[in-house]
Amino acid sequence: MIIPLSANGPAMNDYSSPQTCTWCDGCGNHGIWTAIKRALVELKLAPWQVLLCFDVGCHGNMSDKLAGYRFHGLHGRVIPLAAGAAIANPSVPVIAIGGDGASFSEGIGHLVHSIRSNYNMTFVLHNNANYGLTTGQASALTWQGQKMNTAPFGMPEATLNSMDLVFALNPTFVARGWSGNIKQMTAILAAAIQHKGFAYVDMLQACPTYNKFATHEWLLEHCYDANAEGHDSSDFAVARALAVDTSQRVATGILYQAQGVPHFSERLESRKGRETTPVDEVKQVDVAAFTERFV
Amino acid sequence: MIIPLSANGPAMNDYSSPQTCTWCDGCGNHGIWTAIKRALVELKLAPWQVLLCFDVGCHGNMSDKLAGYRFHGLHGRVIPLAAGAAIANPSVPVIAIGGDGASFSEGIGHLVHSIRSNYNMTFVLHNNANYGLTTGQASALTWQGQKMNTAPFGMPEATLNSMDLVFALNPTFVARGWSGNIKQMTAILAAAIQHKGFAYVDMLQACPTYNKFATHEWLLEHCYDANAEGHDSSDFAVARALAVDTSQRVATGILYQAQGVPHFSERLESRKGRETTPVDEVKQVDVAAFTERFV
Amino acid sequence: MNRVSIKIVGAQGQGVNSVGEMCAKGLKRRGYCVFGDREYMSLIKGGHSSYQLDISDTQIRSSCSQADAVVSFNHDGIERNLRDLKPGGILLHQTLQWTFKNPEDQKFLEENDIHVLYLPTEEILRKLNAKPILGNVLITSVVWALLSCFKEELQELVREQFGHKKDLLELNFACIEEGWRYRQEHAEDLTIALPEPDERWKHQLLLTGSQAMGLGIISAGCRVFASYPMTPASPLMTYLADVQKESGMVIKQAEDEITAVQMTVGAMHAGTRAATGTSGGGYDLMTETISLCGISETPLVIVLAQRPGPGTGLPTWTAQGDLLMAVHCGHGEFPRLVMSVSDAEDSFALMMEAFNFAEEYQIPVTVLTDKHTAEALYTVFALEQHGAVRRGRLVTDAKGLSALKSTDRYAPTAPDGISARWLPGSNAPTYCAQGYEHAADGSFDESAANAVAQMHKRMQKMVTLKKALPPPEFFLLSDDGVARQSDQCSALDLLLVGWGSTKGAILDAMEEMQNMRIGYLHYTYLWPLRTERLLELAEQSQKTVLIEGNQQGQLGMLLQQECDVQFDQKILMYDGRSPTVDNIVAALRSSFVQ
Amino acid sequence: MNRVSIKIVGAQGQGVNSVGEMCAKGLKRRGYCVFGDREYMSLIKGGHSSYQLDISDTQIRSSCSQADAVVSFNHDGIERNLRDLKPGGILLHQTLQWTFKNPEDQKFLEENDIHVLYLPTEEILRKLNAKPILGNVLITSVVWALLSCFKEELQELVREQFGHKKDLLELNFACIEEGWRYRQEHAEDLTIALPEPDERWKHQLLLTGSQAMGLGIISAGCRVFASYPMTPASPLMTYLADVQKESGMVIKQAEDEITAVQMTVGAMHAGTRAATGTSGGGYDLMTETISLCGISETPLVIVLAQRPGPGTGLPTWTAQGDLLMAVHCGHGEFPRLVMSVSDAEDSFALMMEAFNFAEEYQIPVTVLTDKHTAEALYTVFALEQHGAVRRGRLVTDAKGLSALKSTDRYAPTAPDGISARWLPGSNAPTYCAQGYEHAADGSFDESAANAVAQMHKRMQKMVTLKKALPPPEFFLLSDDGVARQSDQCSALDLLLVGWGSTKGAILDAMEEMQNMRIGYLHYTYLWPLRTERLLELAEQSQKTVLIEGNQQGQLGMLLQQECDVQFDQKILMYDGRSPTVDNIVAALRSSFVQ
Numbered sequence A, B: 001m002i003i004p005l006s007a008n009g010p011a012m013n014d015y016s017s018p019q020t021c022t023w024c025d026g027c028g029n030h031g032i033w034t035a036i037k038r039a040l041v042e043l044k045l046a047p048w049q050v051l052l053c054f055d056v057g058c059h060g061n062m063s064d065k066l067a068g069y070r071f072h073g074l075h076g077r078v079i080p081l082a083a084g085a086a087i088a089n090p091s092v093p094v095i096a097i098g099g100d101g102a103s104f105s106e107g108i109g110h111l112v113h114s115i116r117s118n119y120n121m122t123f124v125l126h127n128n129a130n131y132g133l134t135t136g137q138a139s140a141l142t143w144q145g146q147k148m149n150t151a152p153f154g155m156p157e158a159t160l161n162s163m164d165l166v167f168a169l170n171p172t173f174v175a176r177g178w179s180g181n182i183k184q185m186t187a188i189l190a191a192a193i194q195h196k197g198f199a200y201v202d203m204l205q206a207c208p209t210y211n212k213f214a215t216h217e218w219l220l221e222h223c224y225d226a227n228a229e230g231h232d233s234s235d236f237a238v239a240r241a242l243a244v245d246t247s248q249r250v251a252t253g254i255l256y257q258a259q260g261v262p263h264f265s266e267r268l269e270s271r272k273g274r275e276t277t278p279v280d281e282v283k284q285v286d287v288a289a290f291t292e293r294f295v
Numbered sequence C, D: 001m002n003r004v005s006i007k008i009v010g011a012q013g014q015g016v017n018s019v020g021e022m023c024a025k026g027l028k029r030r031g032y033c034v035f036g037d038r039e040y041m042s043l044i045k046g047g048h049s050s051y052q053l054d055i056s057d058t059q060i061r062s063s064c065s066q067a068d069a070v071v072s073f074n075h076d077g078i079e080r081n082l083r084d085l086k087p088g089g090i091l092l093h094q095t096l097q098w099t100f101k102n103p104e105d106q107k108f109l110e111e112n113d114i115h116v117l118y119l120p121t122e123e124i125l126r127k128l129n130a131k132p133i134l135g136n137v138l139i140t141s142v143v144w145a146l147l148s149c150f151k152e153e154l155q156e157l158v159r160e161q162f163g164h165k166k167d168l169l170e171l172n173f174a175c176i177e178e179g180w181r182y183r184q185e186h187a188e189d190l191t192i193a194l195p196e197p198d199e200r201w202k203h204q205l206l207l208t209g210s211q212a213m214g215l216g217i218i219s220a221g222c223r224v225f226a227s228y229p230m231t232p233a234s235p236l237m238t239y240l241a242d243v244q245k246e247s248g249m250v251i252k253q254a255e256d257e258i259t260a261v262q263m264t265v266g267a268m269h270a271g272t273r274a275a276t277g278t279s280g281g282g283y284d285l286m287t288e289t290i291s292l293c294g295i296s297e298t299p300l301v302i303v304l305a306q307r308p309g310p311g312t313g314l315p316t317w318t319a320q321g322d323l324l325m326a327v328h329c330g331h332g333e334f335p336r337l338v339m340s341v342s343d344a345e346d347s348f349a350l351m352m353e354a355f356n357f358a359e360e361y362q363i364p365v366t367v368l369t370d371k372h373t374a375e376a377l378y379t380v381f382a383l384e385q386h387g388a389v390r391r392g393r394l395v396t397d398a399k400g401l402s403a404l405k406s407t408d409r410y411a412p413t414a415p416d417g418i419s420a421r422w423l424p425g426s427n428a429p430t431y432c433a434q435g436y437e438h439a440a441d442g443s444f445d446e447s448a449a450n451a452v453a454q455m456h457k458r459m460q461k462m463v464t465l466k467k468a469l470p471p472p473e474f475f476l477l478s479d480d481g482v483a484r485q486s487d488q489c490s491a492l493d494l495l496l497v498g499w500g501s502t503k504g505a506i507l508d509a510m511e512e513m514q515n516m517r518i519g520y521l522h523y524t525y526l527w528p529l530r531t532e533r534l535l536e537l538a539e540q541s542q543k544t545v546l547i548e549g550n551q552q553g554q555l556g557m558l559l560q561q562e563c564d565v566q567f568d569q570k571i572l573m574y575d576g577r578s579p580t581v582d583n584i585v586a587a588l589r590s591s592f593v594q
Ligand SMILES: Cc1ncc(C[n+]2csc(CCOP(=O)(O)OP(=O)(O)O)c2C)c(N)n1
Pocket: A056, A057, A058, A059, A060, A074, A075, A098, A099, A100, A101, A102, A103, A126, A128, A130, A131, A132, A133, A134, A139, C228, C229, C230, C231, C257, C281, C282, C312
């Protein structure tokens, strides 16, 4: 990201919207929403300088609850939508926001391939471990044995270890926050947006209505700030182990960051040496140089 | 699988087809094709007792080159197609056959979820590390830096470590063979078909036409039989390490097998205690018992 | 028509549904035909929602847009739904010291002689030391008293629900008493006047279209249901999942719609009956598989529960906007059946037909429903399965199997286009179910002659199927109300033509228009499309009116393409709302007058 | 018409394409209009394939099903393609001691006076110590000699290709000599008689529809192309990838079609021009996104390269079977444009229009092509871009931006349905590009009134667009051949109506039918569908004939729906083969006689 630094950046209320939030009381989306706005303000990015892309789900109901250029697309498809925008206009920071249902079921292929493609964008997972908006079905991240809508005896499939999957794909940025800690989320998001490459941000999110296991209280009790405890986020193996094992405590913070890995657009031979962005370049092109070989 | 043991099983030519193979000379599909037929014969399964499901790709051109009940479906979709059949009729062994393009790009979500669902079926990956049938584009498993169709400078995305991904999903059976070793492939396939649960079989396949890196010669030089070297396939961590690291040698054989993990159908509360299969049960059902609560 | 309408409104999660359902059940048991319609927003809690009950002694099939009483849980509902009240209606609310900010609203109250009742729910519950949730019973009790029903009936309902928890039961009973007392003290001479109850309704079923469809799926012998959640298809999966232990069905919440439909195809191919359900967006993703089934000749049943599109649209509202998509989606040309349910009764009955046609013709079948049908509450006569399982040319007996050749599978010689089908695991010659163009045994065949022969074989099934399909149903208004009519009829003033869930409001509207010769032609089977009956009827009608829940008049477009009928008027609704009887009446009256 | 046809056949990978391309280039440079058609099977090597060149001094646009010479690489081709020869034709083959097993074949040879030439390729190459691949030049040389062309021309072509490798060049030259000698020794008095060359062809371009389309995409200012490989769309991506360094475009081979189309939408939303391409099965998967663009009003351009379906169908053959799908796919109702290219010239020119309409109307645009257009080789006059970039209501200037309000984005007040669009990163009020039904600024709005207002806004774009679209093009046969005609014409014997790649064979066929008043109405823009011109022309025509490459007559169905035209005859082709001039002539002759 090229983030324009200006002395007088926006204020929180530049990001406010006339629409009132429609999430349930105690929903962790409130906290993530606040942290997103704060991070943008801290980075001195005005609403017109960013693009926020939303998946369909409870988190997607954020799409009209804040300012900024926004695109509220289809369920499961926010990552390639955002990636397309990020490729087209590298000077606008692009943030994709999706749920665990969207990202680990309907759209898991996109997640996998965006990590290996290392698009220059941020992905924020609203991880409430269920399908909120469709009234509480199990997602791949729901805990085993939980009774859910359409799974009255618990889901027959095994819970997916999302962090092991993510690390299997050689990510360049992995962080985890939780919806009760706005300050930490803000810091994580600011770092993620500044990261060059694909930043994967797992926000553990309380959903008091349907998630009766990883509740706000449970998260409060289990989450700890690994960076504060001295975790070295440049060590892949350590970071992976820390991220994967949540059996005792849940490590949060910036778990892993690789510096200097070229992102997708930087890897393109066709774009080497170009100063303009694809958005700048829309104009009629004379094809004479291309047709010679056909004579 | 319930495999009917009969003294006089089928012979190889029971599996032959009037159609002649259409693969390129030296194509590894020939070897895998032979191994599949051999494994079925060794298991004494007659053509009418099995269902082979094919994806679309060069491997899918096998669909009329052998006997057996077969379904040649869509590109990327062979796994859920086969899983549906396996669920419906647990007494017919179901084998799904797909390419690396199909399985790690178009249909990667199905692969991920079939491993965590542990359907009772076998999946054979024809891994030629490229899109053969569409004339040699890069797949997610193509090596970095290889010039491919539509990637004249090599693909900008990173090669995906398929085994790390598979092991992140807690598989119950993982094996790897290569197209030059028919004997070992036959043994692997026989074990996979007998496995209760989802058997993931990665067949490294020479594609002399488009794959100029992992050639038959390269595979011959690098692959070794890990089981022969005493690898303990019940140890998850060891198996994973062995499977993932192919930087020196490539371990083949049955790399991992978990015994006694219930497969998908066995985990269903609704099917507990039923002796019949869903295929047997198609008949009109009186709903009187269901309607009482609506009065 | 003696119709009473009560509209319960409030924020999602406040208890609107619970009060609505309790009243509905009680009223049906009392001897009324009840029709319930839910409206809610695409969010979990706090959005505005309503549950309207229409109640009658004779059959009703839709809501009226004006209510005799509005019961509001919150102040928002007082404002939003005030104007849904009929003159002389009752507004029951629970907001302390409420006054209308808008002088127009105050004026409306007065001009229309609206009775406003304030129920101090919080205060009463505090007195009883009861949790807020008990408010639902309190409100129900007031409504019940206003309806002049018996207290015992309500007590019985509550006992059924809480009988096993003694303290809770007592508290509930106390709330009922308080409700009764409130009515005596504050509204003794107010009543919502119901007609005399009619015994015949007492033992009927009260259920949603989704539940009825779930029962239809079970009844048809379907053993596998794989689906991905999507409003308004989800309630069907939820119902089937809830009763899975009793039904023994495999219920699979798949990871996406493509998985759901592919598993369904795999299971159907293996030989069981399987189905999937989704809404428009998910259906889009299934269309490649529908096309596959066209060429592999695999039976497939998909329930497409419509909501307003495009895109995510209005996920919790209703529409009939996906007909042309269902008819033409999926690449290439292939036979298919598109049919539509219209209420709980046929949501049950038609599922058997869907599976039968799918198996007989070895084609993909799309069953259209919509949010309105899926979530409305219908009073229906005991569900009876008139159909039987028909599996067409499926060969399962040893003798039949032993006579088969591999080339029977796709034999292009079958004059009706339908060839033999047999299942993996059958002791018979094997074949390839082939997604490429193929020879008779499923082997690849790229020749021109074969391409033509197989195309003819497949498309011939459309010809055969069209002949086999029941013609559209004709309903005629007579002095005894509206009734199905199978024989010819004499001249009509108005011929209405439609499909899907608008049927209910259309039939109800016809009954409001006595003294007119009105007929309604209802299309259940939409593709292939039979037009003979329409042409005959249109010939004898003064005026023809197309009624659809979409903007383009999609059935009209198909009819025009197939038989060049011209409609004199089109009533097209696309605001997401369920069609109401009075709106249809008004539109028809204007049509008749024009 | 002086047309000569040469068909080169053999197994895939044997060199058929290489010989075909070399001959084509040489002949064009000599002064001929060349049309090349490739046929091959859905496998990599060994499948039967052919490359037919039709050659003329005047313009030709299609193949003839009968060839003057068949050049076969293998014995299989000798048998398969023998009957493609015209009487007196030449069969050049390389199979030692070949005799026809089938006596019918032998008889055919004799009865039709076929000249059989055996070229001992292996022997000659052995003598020269050359690799098998050199056989291609040897064969080309024999063909070249038979065509009575100049040896130097061929040498020049070979020099261009191998000039940088001296030994190879010499070997190639030696092969040319051998080819020449062979002709002198074995077929001195055999010639394939070409007409006199015409200077005007010399400097034209020889390229495939896919290459032309790629150039059209580049020319239109498209900067991002994301796609997933699928025949027959892949050659377009391959071409764009091959020239990416020169064009500077971002070429993304996505992991699936949904990714491809979503990236395209994201890139378009950001404000560049982006496109994707696929075939029917991949397009199915994109339909949900098409519907999204309908409501979010995001411009989108998708190239849909058709092949015969359903399912995987015949992946390497041609069809026009996806029209109705393109028109009606995607859930809900929304504006869209469906248009079709028909040859290399418009594959180039129409891409600019596709992007312009997409941006002006903020709608999804589907550009249909097919395997025939995508892979055929066309001789075209230098590609000229007549259009200019038009971006509609896109606001980018500071003044315009500063005047914007968020509610301008989806203002339902726009009388033509088209509201302002501006890009992320513009210093202006922000909005939400919204996939749900929405208010003017993209906020959620579930009200009935808003749903109707936004539906009207969006569908109004179809009305505006229909008026703005060019009418179908009319071609009339006159003494100078077939020419575009924009003004009215007098009475016709035959009015042909069609779309897409059948155009080439239709126009060529018309030129074979001098002395008849024949017109052809060619639909480029298929939805919305303009019908005035058709109705006018049909009025003046003795007979109307629909010609399409599908089974149902899909354009005919749409026309019937929109304007109730009745065709006297339908020529429907669905065997996967490219339409040929003589088959169309035969069908038309029969039509005229009937
Ligand atoms: C193609 C498609 N399938 C299904 C849906 C229905 N749907 C909407 S949101 C959602 C899941 C929400 O779960 P998640 O992504 O975890 O988001 P959450 O609501 O929990 O934040 C589903 C299945 C849809 N909109 N589109």
